[in-house]
Amino acid sequence: MQFKDQLDFVRQHIKKNKLRVFMTILAATMGTAFLIVLASVGFGIHDTMRKEILDNRAVNEIEVYSDQMNESTVEKLKKRDHIKAVVYRQSMDLQSTISLDGFEGSQQLIITDFKEEGKVGFALKEGRLPKTSNEVVVGSHFAQNLIEPGEDPELPVTYDGELMGKQFTYQMGLYDEKESFPEETAFTIVGIAKEPAKDWIQDANIYADESIIPTLNQIYQANVEEPDGELFYGNVKMYADKLENVKTVSNALKEEGYSVYSIADQLEQIDVFFLAFKAGLVFVGTIAILIASIGIFNTMTMAVTERTREIGVMKAIGASPKLIQRLFLMESAWIGILGTVIAVILSYGISYIANMVLPMIVSAALSEEDLGGLDVTFSIIPWQLVLIASAISITVAMVSGWRPARKATKIDVIQALRQEL
Amino acid sequence: MIEVRELYHSFKIGKKGKEKEVPVLKGLNFSIQKGEIVSIVGRSGSGKSTLLHILAGFLTPDRGTIRVDGTMTTSYSEAERAAFRLSTYGFIFQNFQLMPGLTAFENVELPLKLSGVDRAIRKQKVKELLTIVGLTDVQHHYPNELSGGQQQRVSIARALITDPPIIFADEPTGSLDSETEQDILLLIQSLNRTRGITFIIITHDDTVAETADRIYRMHDGELKEGGVTHAV
Ligand SMILES: Nc1ncnc2c1ncn2[C@@H]1O[C@H](COP(=O)(O)OP(=O)(O)OP(=O)(O)O)[C@@H](O)[C@H]1O
Numbered sequence: 131m132q133f134k135d136q137l138d139f140v141r142q143h144i145k146k147n148k149l150r151v152f153m154t155i156l157a158a159t160m161g162t163a164f165l166i167v168l169a170s171v172g173f174g175i176h177d178t179m180r181k182e183i184l185d186n187r188a189v190n191e192i193e194v195y196s197d198q199m200n201e202s203t204v205e206k207l208k209k210r211d212h213i214k215a216v217v218y219r220q221s222m223d224l225q226s227t228i229s230l231d232g233f234e235g236s237q238q239l240i241i242t243d244f245k246e247e248g249k250v251g252f253a254l255k256e257g258r259l260p261k262t263s264n265e266v267v268v269g270s271h272f273a274q275n276l277i278e279p280g281e282d283p284e285l286p287v288t289y290d291g292e293l294m295g296k297q298f299t300y301q302m303g304l305y306d307e308k309e310s311f312p313e314e315t316a317f318t319i320v321g322i323a324k325e326p327a328k329d330w331i332q333d334a335n336i337y338a339d340e341s342i343i344p345t346l347n348q349i350y351q352a353n354v355e356e357p358d359g360e361l362f363y364g365n366v367k368m369y370a371d372k373l374e375n376v377k378t379v380s381n382a383l384k385e386e387g388y389s390v391y392s393i394a395d396q397l398e399q400i401d402v403f404f405l406a407f408k409a410g411l412v413f414v415g416t417i418a419i420l421i422a423s424i425g426i427f428n429t430m431t432m433a434v435t436e437r438t439r440e441i442g443v444m445k446a447i448g449a450s451p452k453l454i455q456r457l458f459l460m461e462s463a464w465i466g467i468l469g470t471v472i473a474v475i476l477s478y479g480i481s482y483i484a485n486m487v488l489p490m491i492v493s494a495a496l497s498e499e500d501l502g503g504l505d506v507t508f509s510i511i512p513w514q515l516v517l518i519a520s521a522i523s524i525t526v527a528m529v530s531g532w533r534p535a536r537k538a539t540k541i542d543v544i545q546a547l548r549q550e551l
Numbered sequence: 552m553i554e555v556r557e558l559y560h561s562f563k564i565g566k567k568g569k570e571k572e573v574p575v576l577k578g579l580n581f582s583i584q585k586g587e588i589v590s591i592v593g594r595s596g597s598g599k600s601t602l603l604h605i606l607a608g609f610l611t612p613d614r615g616t617i618r619v620d621g622t623m624t625t626s627y628s629e630a631e632r633a634a635f636r637l638s639t640y641g642f643i644f645q646n647f648q649l650m651p652g653l654t655a656f657e658n659v660e661l662p663l664k665l666s667g668v669d670r671a672i673r674k675q676k677v678k679e680l681l682t683i684v685g686l687t688d689v690q691h692h693y694p695n696e697l698s699g700g701q702q703q704r705v706s707i708a709r710a711l712i713t714d715p716p717i718i719f720a721d722e723p724t725g726s727l728d729s730e731t732e733q734d735i736l737l738l739i740q741s742l743n744r745t746r747g748i749t750f751i752i753i754t755h756d757d758t759v760a761e762t763a764d765r766i767y768r769m770h771d772g773e774l775k776e777g778g779v780t781h782a783v
């Protein structure tokens with residue numbers, strides 16, 4: 131029998147029992163749509179979280195910790211493969227006092243390598259990078275943290291004059307002592323850093339070149355009798371050239387005994403968690419499809435019983451058992467396929483509406499006008515989900531049609547022909 | 552054409568554990584020649600239908616062989632028997648056994664569909680055959696919109712459509728009045744003459760038996776030749 135004729139045959143049978151087949155398809159559709167919509171929430175939340183993480187921080191960044199972090203270690207790290215930059219920032223565990231034109235502040239001094247910083251997005255709003263040890267760049271919020279002393283602490287008056295070219299003095303001091311060290315170091319502001327990408331991050335730091343280290347060390351040693359350990363502690367951030375290489379680099383570093391932290395690690399954990407979460411949702415959804423499969427089993431069993439005599443005639447004329455089985459399997463597959471197609475279309479509709487309506491409901495519930503920060507996608511249906519759901523749904527339909535189809539092939543011709551019309 | 556040797560068959564009846572064997576066919580030996588009309592007569596319950604079912608491959612005999620043109624059909628698998636039926640046999644049943652969901656035309660077309668014949672050729676062949684059996688006017692009627700005689704003509708056309716060399720008929724006129732019966736018998740005879748088809752007709756009606764070239768009588772599980780009615 132030609133395939134075209136088989137399809138014709140199946141179609142004719144389905145047409146004869148429209149209502150029953152329709153109800154069965156409806157059940158299959160509901161089961162499959164339930165699976166897709168349910169799992170789409172998993173995909174939606176996963177995507178939202180990934181976006182959130184990728185958005186906020188540098189994805190290529192790898193934080194590296196080591197007990198023996200120093201210049202030579204950093205130089206070695208720079209020579210590794212797949213590295214775009216190694217930013218080695220050093221700071222002091224000391225209290226700092228800044229005074230500029232009578233305004234005071236306690237901004238942190240950070241020693242860094244401007245060449246490396248430049249490779250990974252450190253840019254200036256105005257001015258230039260430091261050339262001598264007493265030239266510095268200040269963060270974009272430096273001025274807001276300079277306060278006129280003696281004023282009402284509830285209503286501080288902050289500095290709003292020119293910064294470029296200004297000189298300020300810098301004093302260090304121990305946290306548990308009132309008085310700072312007497313030595314004052316003078317710095318000249320030659321540049322102002324660009325605002326951080328996120329507007330909720332404030333950058334009030336002072337960035338200086340490493341050539342200032344000996345001067346500061348001297349002051350420290352002159353004032354502290356028994357210095358415990360180094361004055362400076364370092365913080366190393368490595369940047370891989372590509373996101374794909376973050377994993378390789380961080381694994382290699384781990385093996386060499388460094389402590390490593392990267393967004394990629396965190397992402398991987400999140401991915402693993404959501405993989406399990408999504409699998410769980412698909413499993414729950416599959417139960418709905420299995421319930422629908424009972425309907426398919428029933429419909430097909432009834433179809434076979436009803437057509438016993440016709441099947442007998444077909445077999446008598448010379449239809450092979452294989453063909454009989456195929457025709458019935460095609461019928462249940464058709465129910466599965468049609469149910470799936472409708473379910474996929476329906477799911478996209480539901481997903482679209484959910485993404486449109488749910489944020490409105492949430493913002494109404496939170497009674498906030500603007501939810502600019504809340505960029506949540508509740509439901510996403512990627513093609514992989516459509517594929518998985520279709521495979522499950524059609525497989526279940528065919529499996530539940532299997533036994534009735536087998537039953538059809540086993541029908542005894544003589545008994546079937548004996549049935550009354 | 553058909554050669555039957557030592558054919559035995561019995562049915563088990565009664566409840567499980569207390570079954571009784573009822574022998575129906577007790578070692579049949581006979582042959583049927585190409586192009587003849589053979590009728591098999593016998594009392595009700597004598598095993599005529601059982602024999603036909605075995606010949607057609609609906610039922611596997613306990614013992615014995617059937618050869619059709621030299622090939623032993625008794626050793627075929629179910630799928631092979633189905634394919635053999637499709638190509639070699641045609642069937643006419645007492646209660647017609649038409650597909651209720653198909654029109655007269657589609658019923659006749661069905662065996663060709665099963666054989667995988669192209670649509671255009673199918674339409675052509677069915678049309679020709681419907682003209683021969685005189686059903687052109689009612690070709691788009693469903694079985695329940697046809698008279699008994701018309702339904703039997705549809706079933707004859709369906710049996711003929713694949714040009715099988717052998718057609719089995721179990722009480723082909725059993726549900727028809729005597730006038731219609733006569734029509735059908737004439738049709739069978741003319742098809743036998745013009746197309747050389749071998750007919751094996753089961754009946755307990757003497758008028759039907761007499762259209763045959765040869766009559767076999769089923770009695771007590773054995774088949775005896777009842778004499779030639781008229782020459783080929
Ligand atoms: N499936 C079966 N199980 C048990 N016994 C059966 C079965 N089919 C037929 N028989 C028995 O086999 C015998 C022959 O039956 P069969 O149908 O071949 O008779 P028949 O000659 O065709 O009769 P009729 O002229 O009434 O159609 C009968 O006694 C019947 O009871």
Ligand SMILES: [Mg+2]
Nearest residue numbers: 599600601721
């Ligand atoms: Mg009978």
